Amino acid sequence: MRFPPVILALISLFAFRVLADTVPTDHLEPQLSDLFGNNTEGLASDGHTNNWAVLVCSSRYWFNYRHMANTLAMYRTLKRLGMPDSNIILMLADDVACNARNPYPATVYANAGKALDLYGEGIEVDYKGYEVTVESFLRLLTGRHDPSTPRSKRLLSDASSNVFIYMTGHGGNEFLKFQDNEEVSAYDVADAVEQMWEKKRYNKLLYVIDTCQANTMYSKFYSPEIIATGSSALGESSYSHHNDHDIGVAVIDGFTHFILQFFESLGKTSRTTLRQLFDTYDPARIFSHPGISTELSTSPPEDILITDFFGAVARVEVLPSSAELDLESQAALRSREGSGWDVAPLGIGEGQGRKHGREGQRRSGSVLPRRKEKDGQSAWNGPLTGRVNGWW
Template identity: 30%
Template structure:
């Protein structure tokens, strides 16, 4: 009998030690959706962030059939890439592009497809990309990582944008239909906090935003050899923390506090059911033990990420300035100076166009200046705001293809919250936006 008891004790101890590396029985499965909503070389960092996130999940034991990756996939083999087939997320870092599933690329990266994938609409995704969706159930956990440009109540995609109400409606419906036990969302975007202002705190969803509802997120790691920014501060901070910590022991709350402290460029915020933050990080990124410092040494005193950080809207300007400074010869300098001046001219065109619209709507110069100011109102009149933003997107500047135009939509919030109507905005936009379609205004 004594030997049997000893054997049972050994088995219990083995099971306990193994339990640290995987969810306990009955904890269900882990699913993940990773989304980079941008394209073009200026936005290299977004796909680099998402590729790094994939490597974290993969190395921590999450199988590829439980990870859905959506990214335009125009960076690794871009003609501007000095290392074809390689994407890095920190200077001299490893190739985070290696092995990344290409579930949905190019034109398949849309908000409609994202919501179908997230909600498990396999029928709706038949014949599109890999067709893979989140097939989660009541006992499963879901991790969502979204990286791109943003604006009040908006998360951008390559040719259009995701509206906050559509996003929230999908999440609430999933909760009502018992499609997850717990969900965690990490969002990197300007004004990303605005995407969670209406997130109910009585459903099992926990979210972190890179910034508040009215501020920019920041890029970092400007690499002169690659010629662009390699990452975003919030994303770099949570992923580099995950790389160096034992995710079987670190809690989401501890990670939030650390990332909030280290992201001095914007206000990292938590939303929703904060009790989930008591869960271990491994519950949402996989709990398989990995080698420490996979991504090389981490610096804390002279932080190279924060040292190189810059507001997301200023990234194109900084890249062109760096190229101008690195140019040898007058011919090259003249080319990059023209690119820089063209970018400023295009931005002025966007702002002047919107100012003409607002002037017609308000019929007052002082009120026009107030509506165009940097003052921020919380969105209450969603119908007016969404209709006005859609009009601006359809008639004036595509918000997916012209990232700088996203910096202007706060004016539509101001107009709607001051009692002006979407119909007034639409009429004015139709009168002003008679120019041919333009793209690439960064």
């Protein structure tokens, strides 16, 4: 006897409801709480569903090495905290790594100790060289692209997106220079952000800028749900942190240096807030007076997690460790062993799962070393806090 599709669908729905009511799920709550703190829905603290980042280095030429290092160090931190390349738009002149004056070809360092090559981790530059213009930046924010613009050059955010914008370069009172050729004003950026809000292109926006008189660049914002911070007040310069005498130039700015130093102790599930970051600002060490603007945000910085902007948002299904695996799950487990996935949620210990993953990669010839040597220097994906001399 064959039932109509509608009848079969109703029977399946009824069976699912009965099963859902009879299978206990209390054991899942502690595991989810451990993973996400008080957030047991797998969402970020404010309920947004995705994060995006726009990283802009508006300088070019060798003597602006530190601005490229600022941007690449921020890029590396975003990726370490879980944000995928597909959600990061990187605008970079990209003219220092292979510059003839670089004594360490194809590298960019943010510390004179050269503990970490910021250029050696498979970076993806979306706007390169002379593509980094005021027009391309404003079009990126507002989504007003030529139809031929590829997906990788678009900010595909929506009303549920938290957007992080980082800018560094040379600036002044209410302007930022782009490659010594043109300028973007505080009014331009404010109007572009307003278009983003009207077009439902963000849920919350975090704006960080490191340049001379940086705080004037967010002084014209008038759209809702914005938190902004800058490196220096009106009339102040923004200073580099230190020079590398081998490279011959400054390798990072002070404001960005101390932000990234703070981030090095954070993990993907950190509950650290923006207020805790802002409280670390020390004008005596930065040599300028950083600014903070929170009046446009309905949430105070003490209620906003850093990972609400610096990281990825993901839904996670946790399986009970005592559950017996059916044939399909066992096949998936074997597949994960060969691909290097962490199979701890499927009932295998974390260490054993990682061991199986590495062995599977070796068998398939696709193993990627956790550490790689380059010209006597080591490159690490994880945080360097606690390693010899760190990297800051």
